[in-house]
Amino acid sequence: DAKTTQPTSMDCAEGRAANLPCNHSTISGNEYVYWYRQIHSQGPQYIIHGLKNNETNEMASLIITEDRKSSTLILPHATLRDTAVYYCIVRGPFNQAGTALIFGKGTTLSVSS
């Protein structure tokens, strides 16, 4: 079962920042927070991940609270093409049994003009 809780859906106006929250109150000290998205029925796309510190790349920013029990994915200037299901996933650091990415239901983000 997924170790995260996300809102079912969110709306965002084009050009505005989209802030997607995620709760992971049972996260362990060595577990990372990953974000993926799935646009329509395409293959999931990696967005960003982090352990403790805030992270930023060309796609998004990841803000992790100090106690690591929650995080927020920020898309700074949402476009229509950002409409997708966004998955927040907690996962251990090693590629071994029991550390596969487990997808929950995610948040359906709808960006409108």
Added chain:
Amino acid sequence: NAGVMQNPRHLVRRRGQEARLRCSPMKGHSHVYWYRQLPEEGLKFMVYLQKENIIDESGMPKERFSAEFPKEGPSILRIQQVVRGDSAAYFCASSSQSRGTGELFFGEGSRLTVL
């Protein structure tokens, strides 16, 4: 998603036939994961393989499903005696790291339709 190649993209089978789905990981990647997505449902982990080894098959159905990742060639997900409930999108992902964070890169999926 660039780099992980799955084929066929679409496959139609009649009940009782066999389905073989192939996945070529990104260059240099030796870890492969298979996921299944039923219509209108989420992604479900099936199996994780490294070259010639099954590491985690906790999500694989006990019967009719098998997976391999030989030393040479693509990873194969094989479904024997398909039933209508097997109709789904099957996604493959690859990863390059055995330690560290090892983000997964997904292919575009193979869509199986069982008539």
